Amino acid sequence: MKKVFLSMVAFALIFTACEDEKNDVIEVQEVDMSDFYVYTDSNNDLSSKSANSKEQFKNCFTMDVLNKQLDANPGLAKKMFDVEYHTRQFIASKSNGKGKPGGGSGGGETDIDVLPINDGLGAINIPVYVHIVLPNANDVTNSQVQAQMNVLNDDFSNPNTNQLPSGATNFVNDATNTGITFTLANTFRYNDSRSSWGTNDAVKSAYPPITPSTHMNVWVCNIGNGILGYAQFPGGNASTDGIVLLYSSLPGGSASPYNLGRTATHEVGHYLNLRHIWGDGRCRQDDFVADTPTSDGANYGCPSYPTVNCQTTDMTMNYMDYTNDACMYMFTDGQRNRMRAIFASGGPRATMAGN
């Protein structure tokens, strides 16, 4: 109780501190950002509750409160907030709904169905540069690279509803065709004796991305420590924009059961603004997608159906979970809407789609 009271005081302080700016804000459209998080944890997110408009967040709260945790990259939280705000505003404007996409109802098994919105963006094609950085860069063959492109194209278009377990009737409506395709623009090979590159973007500094505003850059190398791949959310630094894949995770590689090319699908999901399906926290922390069930952690391996967490059946077959390549095979309509929104005018990857 004491804690609640203290939080309320903190809340009040932040709110009054923000009051000055409040008058200057012209609200274009009401977008509820109350559940948004970047670095803070869900239970410390009170601060963001005061930000029901973009400007308030910018002026008052981001810089003051979040900065303490963002010493490494102070601009990032603001950028991510802007990206999120734009995403919600865009989806809301196209679907006549409220901005807050959250969902994953508190209790019980209710089927939330999100419709694929008509966002006017049409077919979106992403040209891809692949950088293979290995002691012997020919170890990853052209046909593997092409197979990886095929997997991406198939995963982003094929709803694969025939693969759903017979009991998963709730998920049939959710499986989607994102309308996003990928074309291989070029493959670059660099022989480099370095045996592992870690997850701190070292490979990107050594072999910088090429026109990241119009092309998705994919680095294929040895990462180390068992990491299969990592990504960067839209809105991040252009010089490190893209995804990194463990060379053996490509189709035909040796990283079984992660060698069917779905690591790339998962990382591209992050690259296109998707969070992990469990929201990276406890039950109440959301992935900002309404038609994905809540969960309190990742699923691994090849879970049997139904796997229940937080009183709902997990969508373990979603590409944004942590299951084996063979056991993930869908994005949802809500995830589709969210990914596509970043290509809209004003979105972080608008230039990539010519907007």
Add this chain to the structure above:
Amino acid sequence: MKFIVTVFSAILLRCCWGPSDFQLMLQEDSDITLKELDGKYKINTLSDMDISSLDLSIVFNESTKKVSGFSGCNRFFGSYTSEKNALKFNSLGTTKMLCNEDSNKVEQKFLKALEKANLILFDKNGFSLLKDKKRLLSVTKENLQEQIKIEYTASSRGVYNQIIVNKETVSSLQKRGGEPNRKPSEEKNWKTITEMLKSIDVENISTLNAPSKAFQYDGAAIAHLKITKNGKTYESPPFDHGNPPKEISELVKEILSISENIE
């Protein structure tokens, strides 16, 4: 006079017509429904002598059928087989320290008792070990309330690392669903850990803030720290493996270094 007769008949009854100690123990054993050997037990009596002040102990691990403990001077370890009330210890070994004569004596006697024992009878506080109806030693179960356990996991799609440390054992597991690698805890390491725990607000670790969240885009394995204390488990929020919240960073470092040393 009346008193003497009562006492006398009591003794008489008990020794000659009443149930023997062994029968009483059998009776008590049959009343115990949960007969599991798991966790730590303290040795109370050895050949019916009270040795509880010497802190001898025995730890059973039901899943691995391994046994270990403190035998008065050294640490001992080995395996055991049990079926119903039959119990047998196998290939017992010890560390090779020399202590004072009294401790050495107790230790020899204790280890010999373990080797001889072939019967286990449970009672409400613990159990007794016997050979041919003769009680060799009795133990009580260590109070669960006092046992502290620390569990660290780091996992990502291709990564799994779980380390569990308590006063007796360090176990480390590198493969989901695999067999953990177990080693006895070193006393000095456990001391370091319990010292560190004193400066941590264990009950509130769920409110700690992760200084970075690269795990959101797979840039780090997702780490969790769980501390079990007084029968309750407290869990930290997820944080990046390699960059824990500062309040627990020393503890996490210590646990990782302990587990590396047992590989």
